[in-house]
Amino acid sequence: MFKLINKITFYGIKDLLRSRWIIVYFIVLCMITEGMFRFSGHSLKALSGMVSVTIFLVPLISIIFATIYYYNSRNFIELMLTQPISRKSVYIGLVSGLSFSLSLCFIFAISIPVLWRFSMLSGYWNILFLLIFIGVMLTLTFICLAFWVSISNEDKGRGLGISLLLWLTMAVVYDGLVLMVVILFQDYPLEKPMIVLMFSNPIDLARVLILLKIDVSALLGYTGAVFKSFFSSNFAQITSLLSLVAWVLFPFYFSMKKFKKIDF
Amino acid sequence: MITIDKLQKSYGKLQVLDNVNTSIRTGKVTVLIGPNGSGKSTLIKCILGLVKPSSGDIKVNDVSVSSNYNYRKDIGYVPQYGHFPENLLVKDVFNLVLNLRNGTGHPSYGIDKPFDLTTELKKKIYSLSGGTRQKLSANLAFMFNPQIYICDEPTAGLDPIAARTFKQYIQQMREEDKTILLSSHVLSEVEHFADDIIFICEGRLKYNGPLTELKIQTNESTLEDSIAKLME
Numbered sequence: 001m002f003k004l005i006n007k008i009t010f011y012g013i014k015d016l017l018r019s020r021w022i023i024v025y026f027i028v029l030c031m032i033t034e035g036m037f038r039f040s041g042h043s044l045k046a047l048s049g050m051v052s053v054t055i056f057l058v059p060l061i062s063i064i065f066a067t068i069y070y071y072n073s074r075n076f077i078e079l080m081l082t083q084p085i086s087r088k089s090v091y092i093g094l095v096s097g098l099s100f101s102l103s104l105c106f107i108f109a110i111s112i113p114v115l116w117r118f119s120m121l122s123g124y125w126n127i128l129f130l131l132i133f134i135g136v137m138l139t140l141t142f143i144c145l146a147f148w149v150s151i152s153n154e155d156k157g158r159g160l161g162i163s164l165l166l167w168l169t170m171a172v173v174y175d176g177l178v179l180m181v182v183i184l185f186q187d188y189p190l191e192k193p194m195i196v197l198m199f200s201n202p203i204d205l206a207r208v209l210i211l212l213k214i215d216v217s218a219l220l221g222y223t224g225a226v227f228k229s230f231f232s233s234n235f236a237q238i239t240s241l242l243s244l245v246a247w248v249l250f251p252f253y254f255s256m257k258k259f260k261k262i263d264f
Numbered sequence: 265m266i267t268i269d270k271l272q273k274s275y276g277k278l279q280v281l282d283n284v285n286t287s288i289r290t291g292k293v294t295v296l297i298g299p300n301g302s303g304k305s306t307l308i309k310c311i312l313g314l315v316k317p318s319s320g321d322i323k324v325n326d327v328s329v330s331s332n333y334n335y336r337k338d339i340g341y342v343p344q345y346g347h348f349p350e351n352l353l354v355k356d357v358f359n360l361v362l363n364l365r366n367g368t369g370h371p372s373y374g375i376d377k378p379f380d381l382t383t384e385l386k387k388k389i390y391s392l393s394g395g396t397r398q399k400l401s402a403n404l405a406f407m408f409n410p411q412i413y414i415c416d417e418p419t420a421g422l423d424p425i426a427a428r429t430f431k432q433y434i435q436q437m438r439e440e441d442k443t444i445l446l447s448s449h450v451l452s453e454v455e456h457f458a459d460d461i462i463f464i465c466e467g468r469l470k471y472n473g474p475l476t477e478l479k480i481q482t483n484e485s486t487l488e489d490s491i492a493k494l495m496e
């Protein structure tokens with residue numbers, strides 16, 4: 001089974017590398033990183049600039065790219081499913097091909113501009129690694145979410161629309177809602193609900209996790225204080241890293257279950 | 265032997281297959297007929313595992329298809345509409361399937377059987393004519409010399425010569441005691457090699473048994489007339 005999954009994975013990677021868009025993604029990301037370092041002149045500032053890119057752009061590109069990829073692969077999927085291949089292998093092969101391609105793209109696009117300035121980064125390596133970890137986790141999460149959406153919707157246009165909405169909700173709307181909760185319930189103790197809210201959105205979780213390392217002042221006022229005290233413990237930090245991993249595993253698992261059930 | 269037991273399939277509220285019970289005999293040609301939208305392709309896709317039944321069970325050589333995928337190595341499937349990655353060359357599709365099947369089979373094996381596709385190998389899938397696509401599906405199905413052939417309107421897009429070639433192949437497979445399930449709307453062309461008939465109408469079996477018996481039962485001399493009588 002693993003041999004088969006590898007074959008499908010490699011086939012997917014080969015297919016993806018032929019597509020222009022992944023190259024465009026790589027170049028744009030690389031240029032943004034380079035630009036951040038060049039124009040901010042300060043590694044820490046550049047890194048916090050990269051946080052926004054990682055938090056907003058990476059999930060957006062991942063979810064759109066993966067949605068389109070799934071619909072474009074439907075013929076390939078159908079062909080494979082007429083062969084003695086399990087749905088599980090097909091699913092894992094597709095997801096891992098896409099995951100490898102997009103993750104490597106992200107890792108290289110971030111690393112190459114950094115390697116020029118090896119010495120400038122002394123002292124910030126842990127932030128860089130955290131950034132890369134978060135970027136990769138978000139990439140994987142949003143690939144799996146994209147699969148979940150596209151497997152559940154036969155129509156490509158609809159699937160793409162839902163994917164976009166999902167990203168918009170998690171990246172933008174969610175924050176507004178959280179802010180509303182804070183304002184509406186400011187007279188109540190909000191620590192626990194806030195932390196629960198944060199764990200229920202991987203983008204929020206990722207942002208808080210890295211901003212605490214870079215620039216605590218970006219987490220304004222009350223929420224900032226709540227998170228700062230919460231994250232000061234090792235336990236909380238490890239829990240949040242694991243939660244990011246869980247945010248990959250759950251969508252991965254539920255999409256797979258769905259994939260095993262649908263009709264072709 | 266393929267046995268189908270209390271098979272039900274619905275898409276939302278639309279009941280497409282309703283309590284289908286039948287078996288497809290080993291070494292025989294079973295022809296699946298029925299009006300458009302009666303559920304023929306759905307039934308075939310259930311056997312392939314492409315469509316998941318709402319309830320009921322299908323066994324291929326005593327193995328339930330719901331819990332297994334290996335049984336498909338014994339099946340050559342010619343779909344009504346072949347789906348291939350559109351950007352690949354024809355030869356890439358052969359190689360891909362060969363590769364996924366662990367290369368059991370010879371690379372040149374599928375390319376001239378039943379149809380000679382040597383002149384098409386360097387064409388992209390999206391540029392193929394409808395009939396050539398159909399031929400590609402057929403060749404892929406025959407490539408691994410399977411025990412079971414399942415063909416969904418295999419001759420629908422083919423020119424008369426190609427259709428004749430295909431039917432000769434089916435005849436040959438029949439002589440080699442392969443199990444063949446074939447759906448078709450052209451009753452006259454399947455009549456001379458059909459052993460069994462499954463006639464399906466709005467998802468229910470209207471007739472299921474040997475062709476000879478059908479003719480006796482309806483007191484008609486051709487398959488076409490027998491079906492017409494059943495439809496009355």
Ligand SMILES: Nc1ncnc2c1ncn2[C@@H]1O[C@H](COP(=O)(O)OP(=O)(O)OP(=O)(O)O)[C@@H](O)[C@H]1O
Pocket residue numbers: 263275278280298299300301302303304305306307344
């Ligand atoms: N994916 C699907 N979603 C919803 N309904 C479907 C789907 N696939 C098939 N159907 C419906 O199921 C019914 C049976 O379709 P099927 O393709 O099995 O018919 P068929 O007997 O093969 O017809 P034809 O002779 O035209 O090929 C039709 O009413 C069709 O609209």
Ligand SMILES: [Mg+2]
Pocket residue numbers: 304305306344416
């Ligand atoms: Mg059909």
